[in-house]
Amino acid sequence: MLGRADNVDNQSLRGFLRMVETNYPDELVRIREPVNPRFDMTALVFELERSGKNPVVLLESVAGYDMPVVTNVAANRRLLAACLGVDVRDLPTAFRERCQKYIPCELVAEAAWNEVVIEGNDVDLNKLPIPLQFSVDGAPYITAGQISARDPVSGVDTTGFHRLMLKGKNRLGVSLHSRRRMFEFHRRAEERGKSLPAVITIGTHPLHYMGSMVYAYPPNVRKFEIIGGLFGEPYRLARCGIEDLEVPAGAEIIIEGEILAGVREPEGPFGEFTGYASYRSTQNVFVAHRIRMCGDAMYHAVTSGMSKDHILVSCITREGEILNALRRNLPNVRNVHVPHTTCGAFVAFISMKKTADGEPQMAIMATLGTELYTKYVIVVDDDVDIFDLNDVMWAVATRVRAEKDIFFIPGAKAAILDPTSDPENFTVTKMGVDATRPAGRDFAERLVISDEQRARARSILEAAGVKL
Ligand SMILES: Cc1cc2nc3c(=O)[nH]c(=O)nc-3n(C[C@H](O)[C@H](O)[C@H](O)COP(=O)(O)O)c2cc1C
CATH class of the missing domain: 3.40.1670.10 (UbiD C-terminal domain-like)
Structure with missing residues (x-):
């Protein structure tokens, strides 16, 4: 299923899945039964979450499509900590330290996504198994699309998730509401009367997901260099066909195109991370010119709404950014x-x-x-x-x-x-x-049970047949 058995790039989504399959087999659920692209994925992930489980979910058969879908990739603190090789409780600190070690990227000639190239009139985004997640959603949404583009002023690029509403074979609605770099790059391009050349990358390693959420860093640094810091080695990128933009060489699918200047269209509603339907949007439009993908591409979807898959990385990156500021x-x-x-x-x-x-x-x-x-x-x-x-x-x-x-x-x-x-x-x-308690004066004394006493209690209970 993971393909290219002997040659899995450790920086890719497949590399991550291989790590989970090998080291945490209980955290990978394969669904072989055909699922409906309307609502099944979301309902499955939320049911798992309700029962306290957060495995990666591989939907091997999606009705009407021949591409598998992987979701819930970033819903599990244990697996994210394993990506950084640390204990769960050390995750915010390790994340904060690593993402300050900017490592220059490595530009490679071969990219996994160069096996299939679809362009011009043949581009049809409807052929991707893009799930419809909530009944309120205005259309199916690409939810794991990392958009990359260059600052029209400095030339430094960025990458980040932005929701993408399927509007037609080559047309996607996009909301840049977090108003960070992509919003500003588009504003600068538009000010010059130009559309912003951009690439959507689908199917990347969770460390890419995590690094892309960092926002407090110097303007001359590339986000890909931060992601390299998380990997502890140069992030391998390859040039694609739009403005020589560089994207991860191990990604599953890329969509080359542009965010239009001077065009706004209704976008939404969409089931957002707040647990509510969101009707607020910057109403931008992305037009696709070319799709490239692996021969056996997997489609990656982030389960949206208030799922862990949608939110956990935001929790960890915020924890890291706040720690940075406080320390x-x-x-x-x-x-x-x-x-x-x-x-x-x-x-x-x-x-x-x-x-x-x-x-x-x-x-x-x-x-x-x-x-x-x-x-x-x-x-x-x-x-x-x-x-x-x-x-x-x-x-x-x-x-x-x-x-x-x-x-x-x-x-x-x-x-x-x-x-x-x-x-x-x-x-x-x-x-x-x-x-906090007041400083410099006595306050009520907290009751405690010592670790030793707790350990003794556990062994007595276990001997009595109580499972803890
Ligand atoms: C799953 C997910 C979906 C997101 N969707 C959006 C979105 O639709 N629009 C947006 O502006 N930010 C969205 N964000 C937040 C941005 O990805 C984040 O602020 C990122 O750092 C922005 O990158 P940029 O500086 O390149 O703009 C999302 C984050 C996650 C984790």
Whole structure:
């Protein structure tokens, strides 16, 4: 199934699948029974998630198509940690450190996606097994499309996911609502009266997915160099046929084209990461000129909505970016957690070993100044497990005095897709919560059961036949 058995590129989606199949076989589910491209994939992934499972899912047979679909590639912290070779709890720190080691890319002559080339009138995006994910979606959406383009001013390229609505055989609606580099590159091209040459890459390694989400880095650095930092070796790219743009040589499918200047068309609705239908969009249009793909290409879809596949990488990248910002000034910050439950964006938990009052407030301001999407920040002492929602809520319940520990910042810039943001200017009221104990004076003593006592209890229970 993974093809090219002896020659799987470790930087490719296939390389990742091979690693999962070999080292974590229980985390790969193959569905051989034909599935319907309308809704089956989403329902399968959400059912797995409800039962606490987050395996990669390979749909070997999709009715009406002869290409397999892989999804839920990035839904599992254990597998993402394995991509970086670290323990799950060290993931934000390892990610933050690695993505600051920019490694120049390697340009290679051969690309996996050069085996099949479709151009001109033969281009027909309807032939790709693009699933329809939610009943509210305006059309099937390409959800794992990494769009690459060059800054028309500096020539430095970028890569990032942007939702792509299937509108016709060579036409896709695109929303650049996160307003980061791609939005700005398109704005600069349009200002010069030009469309923006761009390539959509489908089917890349999860480290590409992760690295593409980084946003706080110098403008002369290529995102592909950050992804190289995550791989710990130069990222292998190959030139395609549009403006000599370079894309990962091991990708499954690429679509060459342009984001049109001066054209806006209705795009959406789409089932977004917030768990709501999104009707907000920048309404751009991508026109495809050429498709290239592997002879035995796999189609990759991110399961959208509030699934882990859609959100987990955002959680980890935000955790890394916030940690980066906090550690500059507050070395006593221990860790950051952006829980999936809060759409992987809107709430951040920070744990710190507080040495003086006022430090949580500094951490809250730095976080809100770093992460546009985050609107509530809760700071706890380092005896609280920020990866355990129950523990964080216990700290809020027992260490917060509302009149002095909760404060508001009205009118702050927020995510366009946040349903609470003002439809006129996308602002919200942000909130900081200091759930730490007061410094320099006695506070109520926390009850603890020692590790030794816990271990003894476990062995007694096991002997009594209780499965823990
Ligand atoms: C699965 C997924 C889908 C995304 N879809 C969009 C989208 O449709 N539009 C958008 O502007 N950002 C989207 N994002 C966020 C961008 O990919 C992210 O902000 C990225 O860093 C932007 O890259 P850029 O700086 O090259 O624009 C998505 C992120 C993920 C993980």
